[in-house]
Amino acid sequence: MKKMKLGILAGVVALVLLIVCFGAITIVPAGHSGVVVTFGKVSERVLDEGMHFKIPFAQQVVMMNNKIQKTEVDSNSVSRDLQTVSSGVAINYHITKDASAEIYQNIGEQYADTVLQPAIQEAVKAVTAQYTAEELITKRSAVGDEIGETLSNKVSEYGILIDKFNIVNFDFSAEFNAAIEQKQVAEQNKLRAETEKEQQIIEAEAAAEQKVIAAEAEADAIRKKAEAEAEANEKINASLNQNVLRYQQIDKWDGKYPSVVSSDSSILVDIPIEDTTEATGSN
Template sequence: MKYTKSIISGLIVIVIVVLIFLSGTTVASGNRGVLLQLGAVKPTILTEGFHFKFPFIQTVQQIEVRVQKEESTQSAASRDLQTVTTKVAVNYSVDPGAVNKLYQEIGLDYRSRIVEPAIAESLKAITAQYTAEELISKRPEVSAKVKDMLASKLTKYYMMLEDINIKEFAFSEEFNKAIESKQTAEQNALRAQRDLERIKIEAEQKIAQAGAEAEALRLKKQEVTADLIQLKQIEVQEKALEKWDGHLPSVTGGATPFIDVNGLKKE
């Protein structure tokens, strides 16, 4: 009888320990706990740490609320009917205060059921509003519109969009060649325009230089007077006398010939 009581007491202790063990649960860091009672979602949301629950009646489903990353590659048609393949990275998180509703209405596969389709739909809708060239030149604007539309879609399903980054726009080979040809033509046109401007400036400089030279010549002509001409003639004669060796030429090119006086004396 004594041993029977001891065994019963031991079993009771074991049962109590097991119940205590089953009554406790721990929610990991970066998660929230959805409390389920006999399969039904309760409004209580368990935060990080240790919590008590009714064993065999209540269970806890943990859902991550940290920022998650989703990368997607989607093909869509632009406004000018060019095929555009867009690679995008999306950062989002589950609303910590609505994990119970997310689990109840969507479940744990919210990424494939909500996030991926929302990204694809947003990219296709915004891409169709722009031409292929505008997608490149207005990339920040396109990214902002995709972000607004995607944020609106995720908010309906208890998720928050943190950020979006369009990594790449890829086009068909034919379109890439057309863009390259256009850029080459634009560069050639710009080069020709610069050459034309250079030639125009050089011509204007030559005209200005010729005008300056003509003006200088006109001023010099205004300075030439009869007195100045006489003075120049005197200067020339003085320089000639400085170089004269004292012998007169026999004949000059003038109307009256010079006669060699020394020769006449000898005769």
């Protein structure tokens, strides 16, 4: 009976020692830091990743996530031209290891809801109020960068760092959307009219140029024809001589002598004359 009691006692002691041993060891996972709390008091010492020893029952280690986290927020604001703007933003952020203990002590583990969310709302409203609704659309990238910078300045003092800020969407009132659509339609119509006008001008210029080319070609053809005729006439004139002219005159003569023949007559034909004497003798 006594041995049984000693065995039970030894087992209890062993169990207690085992619990104490396990309670004296803590493991900080990757991407986290361990905030040591001793009897409710937060220590400035922050544990790195890995295995550490702590005082059982007296100390506890709170794990603070130092990985990049993401949050999405919907915000309502007003633009510079008093248009209602509904914004959807996405933020990547993380807390630094050095600020983990201070964040846990002063803000708590819900720091995203306590500090980050209100800062996002404030930054979005402050920046969108500096732009017109149309500028928020056309300068979306610049607006996003400015909101991200404003937000970073607000939360960095708490040890919260903004890694990336994105504007997911901008939504406006139905009236503003209709006005934007009408403006786009008007601009498209204007662009179409200008394009058609330019096309007409180009076609008119092309037609005029074609006419000039045709006129120049026609004039050039007439000039070449005249030059060819002149050259042919020169060759003909050069080839003509008195014999050719005489032949042409004889060829064209109808066999009749002119009633009047001048010394300047150009028709000179040698006509054989029969011997009249012989003719008379025969009679």
